[in-house]
Amino acid sequence: MPHHLRRSLAACCLIGSAAAAENTVEYVRLDAVPAPAMGYGYWLPAGFSATTATYPVMVHLGGTGERGDGKTQLGLVLNNGPLNLLKNPNAQNQAFREFFAKHPFIVVQPQLLSADGGWAYPSPASGKLHTLINQDLDAKFPGRIDHQRVWLSGFSLGGGGVWLYSQLYASEIAASMPIEGAASSGSSQSLERFIGLPVWAFQNFNDQPYRDFTGSWLKNIVARWQGAAPTDPYANFPSTAGDHSAGYRMASGYVWSDGLVAPGADVPAMTMFAGGGHNWTQAMLPTASWQWLVTQNLANRPFRAGLVVDNFDPARTSKTGNWQLEAPPLNSPASQLAFLDNGHLGSSGAQFTFSPVIPASGTYQVQLRWTTPATNPAATRNSAVPVDITSPTGTATVTVNQQQNGATWVTLGQYRFAAGGACAITLRTAGLTSAVSADAVRLLPVDVLAVDGLSPIDGPAAGGTVVTLIGSGFGAGTAVSFGSAPATVTAVTATTITCAAPALPAGRCPITVTRDGAAYTRFGAYTAIGTGAHSRLIQMSPLPGPRWWEADPPFTAMAPNLATQTQSITGWSNQTAVITVAPASAIQ
Structure with a gap:
């Protein structure tokens, strides 16, 4: 749902008409009225009911053991994730609880139905989650969801769900954190959506096959970005002694460094733990991962690689007529990535529409992609397919020849779109006598502000x-x-x-x-x-540096206007870091 429609909906609702339970786990069952798309558990931070402010949302997807009926078995979602950390106030979880108190957000952990199996297409799970995030949470907490800061994490089966959901809806989430993701990547063009999406993946070295699953996403995303053969991110992995993090660099591929290092490149990065087996706590207990996550904001992320909408995206496509899956064509490794209108169309008038959500007003280059059939494209594809491009200024029609240029991005022209405004690319088939492929569209920003x-x-x-x-x-x-x-x-x-x-x-x-x-x-x-109000943090170790920190808790030992010096300081959960600071008065 576009953000302006969410705001309109919120304006029609009474905000805070009943105090919501805070600092405890609550559940919304599938048989609630109104019924949500998925049953879920949630946690509201302290002070939620005392204000009308919007809050970020952390959505965490559980593993196979957390699946259930969405009703009586909802308690299973507490097995892992932030709800587990919040509900169990032990010494191990204290660092996260202290961080959460300073950086409050709503935690939502939906339950995947056992009947839905997993997250991979054709499971309806991703579509249900999209409805939950974009409609059900707004209905439950009208006007309180900050859709610019929706963060997604998941473990095991849920980690695979994070990869797969992000592949569909990268333009609608601020950051993703897949942990030991149980899903392998194909080489689909939709992987281009990951470019610019902040992703920090976590993996244990000795946990197979999950290590290979994570590696497949990293190498195939880079391959789609560069248009080259995949590069193995583990090729120069240093050793299993200690934890290591990998970030991608254009000149040298994935570069590994010691410890937990937050992503800084345009493509997903990862941290490899030396041991621990199939484990989610190693990723979620360190506050370094949360410090990175809470700074991610969708509004700060222009989509340089463009917006991609695939034909199997249930929220961004619609169709009429007899569109079916085709056999695997050339240059397409999976049949579900390419719809094909069934045979000779005659006057059936079938249509297929892609409807991207525009994140920022500006001019975009519109591109269309169709598949190449395994044999004789001239006999099995139409040479004059009308394509309508609808923008705020009206509808323009371009004709494409699908007997040529299959499995490539074909430019239809440049068009100006408004953020959240009209945008549709429709393939029409009325009067055509041979088949039409509707694979994907991509919008590349030209002069987006x-x-x-x-x-x-x-x-x-x-x-x-x-x-x-x-x-x-x-x-x-x-x-x-x-x-x-x-x-x-x-x-x-x-x-x-x-x-x-x-x-x-x-x-x-x-x-x-x-x-x-x-x-x-x-x-x-x-x-x-301000004078005497802050000190400049030049370096912090072992936390990543250099970076800024304001002179307020949890670093209570950092007094304002310190002389330039190196000192030890106590931070979260009594962890000690060595810092170098410069006085605010020295900054000119």
Whole structure:
């Protein structure tokens, strides 16, 4: 459901009409009224009922042992995941509970029906989960779900579900965290959706076949991105002594480093634990993984690799007429990835429509993909298939020859779309006399307004710091604001903006760029440093650095305006880190 429709729905509901139970596990059964798409357990943070603010949502998918009937067996979802950590206040879970108290979010753990089996197509599970996240939670908590911050995790069978759901709905989730995922990747073009999606996968070295499952996703996603043969991410794995993390680099492939290192590349990264078997706690107990997760925000992620909608995406496609699965064609490893209209169409008028959800207003290049039949494409494909492209300005029609260019992306033209607005690509068959393939569509951003980063990321609250924004869609008339305060823009190109930060209250603030009626906001992008209010964290070990931390708990030993020095400091769960700080007064 588009975000503007969710807001309209919320406006019609009484928010907080009844106090919701907090700091405890609650359940919504499949036989509830109204009935959800999936039964689920949930946990609301303390203070939820005292405010009307929106909250991020953590959705965790359990393994085979957590499946059930969605009613009397819902308690099985507590076997693993954040609900398990929250419900059991033991010493092992204390670090997460302390983190959760400071960074509250809603936890939802749906139960996969035993009858649905798993998450792979043609199971209806992914479609049910999509309905749960985008409709049922809004109905349960009207106006309280922050759909820009929906995070997905899962263990074992549920970890495979994270991969498979992300493959369908990457444009609607802020980050994914598959743990020991029990699903292998194919080489489908839909893997391109992962480019730009923050994914941190976790795996134990001695846990087969799950290690190979995780590796298949990493190598095939890169292969789709580069258009080259898959590269084995484990080829230069250092050893089994200690934990290691891998991030992808264009020049050298997957590069391994010691310890838990959060993703920083455009493609999924992973951490390999030295031991522990089939285990979910190694990924979820360290606060490093949660620190990474809670910073992920869908609004900060422009889709550079484009939006891909496959023909088996139940929420983004519709069809009329007799469309069927075809036998595996050339260049397509799995038959479910290609629909084929059955034989000679005559005047049946069958149609197949792809309906991408546009995340940001701008111009997109629209591309269509069809399959190549195993034999004689000239005799089994139509040479003049009409394709309608519907945008806010109307409908344009392009004719494509499916006897040629199979299994490639064919450009239909450039069209301007509005965020959440009309977008449909429809293949029509009325009057055609040979078959039509409807495989996938892709929208590549051309001049979509977005901010990818900025330098520097901080400055005195008094203002005046010269800040350079890097992104796309900039041009004449572009305006910039820090929070609600306008900045003075001094130079603009298509990809950079130079501006002077205004005077601001101390703390973090969003940066918003506007042009031609379109707006893009990068949340938490800039930190205004007040006198004596903050210290600059230059390095932290063993936690990843360099990075910023504000002078507030849990690092209570970090006093403001410390002299530049190295010291030990106590953080979460009494863990000690060595840090190097510089005083705020030294930042000019």
